Amino acid sequence: MLAAIPQTPLLQASGSADLNRALNRPHSQKRQGVRPSHTAMAHGSFSVEVNPAVANLKPSKTMVLSDLARSLQEKGVDVISLAAGEPDFDTPDVVIEAGIEALRQGITHYTANVGTAALRAAICKKLESENGLHYATNEVVVSNGAKQSVWQGLLATCSPGDEVLVPAPYWTSYPEMTRLAGATPVVLNCPQSQDFMLTPQQLEAALTHSSRLLILCSPSNPSGMVYPRNILEQLAGIVKQHPRLMVLSDEIYEHILYPPAEHVSIASLPGMWERTLVVNGFSKAFAMTGWRLGYMAGPKPYAAAAATIQSQSTSGASSIAQHAGVAALNMGNGGGPAVEKMVQSFRKRRDLVVRELRQIQGVQLVEPTGAFYALPDMSSFCGPQVTAKDFGPIPDTDTLCRYLLEKANVATVPGDAFGVPDCIRLSYAASLSLLQQACSRMQTALAPERFEGSSIQPFEDTDNLEQPASLESSKPADCLGLRASWGQFHSLAFGSYAHDLPVFQQTVQTLTESPAVTTASPKHFRMVELPQQDEDLGWIVSQGPSQLLLIPGVQAASITAAAAGDAQALAYLRFAAQHHAGPGNAYVSQLDTICCLASSVSNRQEQHDIWKLLDKHKLRTVFNARRGFTVKLLQRAAYQGRLAALQWLRALCHRTWEDDTHLMPYAAGQGHLHIMKYLQKGPQPADLGMETLKRAARHPECFL
Structure with missing residues (x-):
């Protein structure tokens, strides 16, 4: 029963209001598609105006939901957050010791804008041995996280009027970064029916004279899908036919894979090195999200452009983090035993989440083969006629996530943040016990009897199972x-x-x-x-x-x-x-x-x-x-x-x-x-x- 889920007065009183404010959307209203072109506030005779390009940016819902869940937890609310996009493991000891060593040895000053020579050499060695990619050190730019590298890659390649092809589901920042760079995002919908992956036919149909960049993320945030080599080869064949088209390959999750999936960098395919910007970092594989350390590797003209952008914005990454990054890359191919142990834990968690979510009538889920996210289709629980008992209408997954937070004390992220409005994203970067609790709460909150007007299909009664009429003649x-x-x-x-x-x-x-x-x-x-x-x-x-x-x-x-x-x-x-x-x-x-x-x-x-x-x-x-x-x-x-x-x-x-x-x-x-x-x-x-x-x-x- 739903009553078995812990409901604290604090969450009942403030959770919905907090979430509505965080998402800037009243509970009773649908999403507003028009945003103001600028923000102005009068202070006496002075008018404060925000750059329209910035005023029109959407906030990252993953950050909004994660921050809200964290604030509720700090207030004593028993919220299980499946919204975070970071490993729950600690940074490996050898990396921590390297950071402490940097402090003790006085490695606390500015570094070269593009990164220390030692770290760039280690990155080149890693790319050669693990990905089959050869780069010179002046073709690598170390940044304050892979997110900054994506942003600088967009600025280095795109001009106003250019189109950036973004397969959906996508990481929430890709379209907004593209707009901020002055280019136009072209979203290519890749539904669950094709395992959330871009097909060669889709890519070919979307190309125009303005196409400049294709963004690929494999393993994918938010779907967990991994592009196989044969699909990448077909996509590469189409890319090479276009005179201006390049690929930005986000490979931040490359080491978090579940057999038989394997990571292939599209830059390693024939004719793609000169057309690809490879973005990677240390946050996911080495559990170093707080260290803020990433990098971009690409042909020298684009690396030089990214370096110039960085020199006029943040300058170089932390000297301490860079020293620790060298230690991380020296742990061995793929991060060595520490990363392997973490991935084994993630695989057990994935198996649990997939098994438990598939027990919920109406949930449709493709099993992820990489990263640490699940992206179930929840369209059965949403719609203009759908209402939930003791809650009200659930027209979309935004409202469904609010329902799960209020009634199940589980924080998830609505799929429209990733271009898939019928889905929600769950991170299984949590302990097995917490994941089991979260899934049990969701199973209770999403029971068919809780909903009216839904399209939830009940499980069949196996005791009275009838075989399909055409079974006898089919093969x-x-x-x-x-x-x-x-x-x-x-x-x-x-x-x-x-x-x-x-x-x-x-x-x-x-x-x-x-x-x-x-x-x-x-x-x-x-x-x-x-x-x-x-x-x-x-x-x-x-x-x-x-x-x-x-x-x-x-x-x-x-x-x-x-x-x-x-x-x-x-x-x-x-x-x-x-x-x-x-x-x-x-x-x-x-x-x-x-x-x-x-x-x-x-x-x-x-x-x-x-x-x-x-x-x-x-x-x-x-x-x-x-x-x-x-x-x-x-x-x-x-x-x-x-x-x-x-x-x-x-x-x-x-x-x-x-x-x-x-x-x-x-x-x-x-x-x-x-x-x-x-x-x-x-x-x-x-x-x-x-x-x-x-x-x-x-x-x-x-x-x-």
Whole structure:
């Protein structure tokens, strides 16, 4: 019950008023889109006027909410703040000792404007060894934090009339800094359905003669998504076609990654070094937010321009912080054991937050693969008709965050601060116990019975579960691309990469690693014991006499047996699902496998048992919540012309026609007339979109 959440008189009396004042928005009013062009206050005969460019700036909501939560905590209010964007760990001891050493040795005076020679040399060494980037020391500018480096990078590259491409969700300061620099931010919406990442098609469509800078943040604040190498390569290919376009690559979270994600600097790709400004710092990986130390690396003309800006504004960074920064970079690649331990803690916290948020009906969440933020879609809890008991209307996520602060004593940040108004951002830079408390409070405050007029979809009753009507005739394994790869491998074995691979490598010439969707011939599949701890184990596949393929993890290989309807695989899957075991993302790989099983077994009762297993572990809910994953499967089905798979997936996910009009380009591009006709049964948008028309032009029969 909601009453179980601690409610202090102080928060009840002042929390809402404080938050309204902080956000400059009355509780009963909607956001005002027009801001005054200047601020003037009369004092006798003197009029105080603020620069219109500054008066029109929006305050950073992350700072506003963090400061408000901190002030309430100082007043004794039991507020759990998930608004902060900083690690809750202490700076590593070796870095602290270096700072103390600087004080004792009198390293307390001005440094060179661009940073000490020792720190810039250490940064160059780091960029070379960790990122494959070669810079001279005069191409590195040390600043008072990465935020200053972003600002100076914008000033150094942009002129009035230039456009800066900002993928949303974005860090809250990017658009405002762009405006202050005299350029125009062009926001590119990257919805949850595409994992909050910019697509090459979006970038290409947004380019104009005025395009000057593309800002990329990977791992991302606020989404936690990490751009894979193949997407960066495609984006880089488009950037290189534009004569003026550069990239500002914000890599401040590069060391906070969760396998299998890996950080790739776009500057390391062919032809991108001269087009990229790399921004990084010490705040996140080394828990040095209060030390204020960052840097920018880029071609000499831009580094020199940034240095000039800094010389006329802040001058050099703290001599003490710079001395400590050298010690931080000397801790080893990736920050060494101290940073590794911190990242392991963040991974446990991420797993807890993802698990607990997915227990809330109506929350849609893509699992973050980096940084320490979650960005759940909360649109089910907001809208013109939505009201919460004992609170009132909740038209948007601004109000929802106010509701969570008042009724759950949990501070979060509304998504419109990041260009995604349907979402809220939560930082899991807090202890596991605090995160568990915060999630429990949110689960209570966001219970469906607390809301009227919402679009919250209840979890299904697994005891009376009915399978989709089209299940019997469908083959979702087809849309995963599994059947096409059957029989292409000569042999399959399970073993240790460390011990067994050397034997295989003696007889093969090539070694590649396979993604989870790759399968082997069912006739060569053999069941093995599930490994308990040893993640070194995996499937080793011989692809002919001269090529070797790796399939990491037991879960990935089990998809093969599942698609073949192997009875042993079914027993294995049940065991894995019950114990949440196996390397990699257990939820997704279990889900893939169970979907394959459900389509391949012939016994109706067996199918029903599989569906109950799926819902028992809330994997059906995960399937709905992981909208991006679902959309990818639907796109694959439309692209391959798999009508049965498309119908099966839509029935499972309760998709509406409006959800799936975006599938038309995939069908049109391959001339799948039957898919186009199926999709056109629903209401159509007035404009099918240029992408659909361009693709359909190759297949005139698709013009219906």
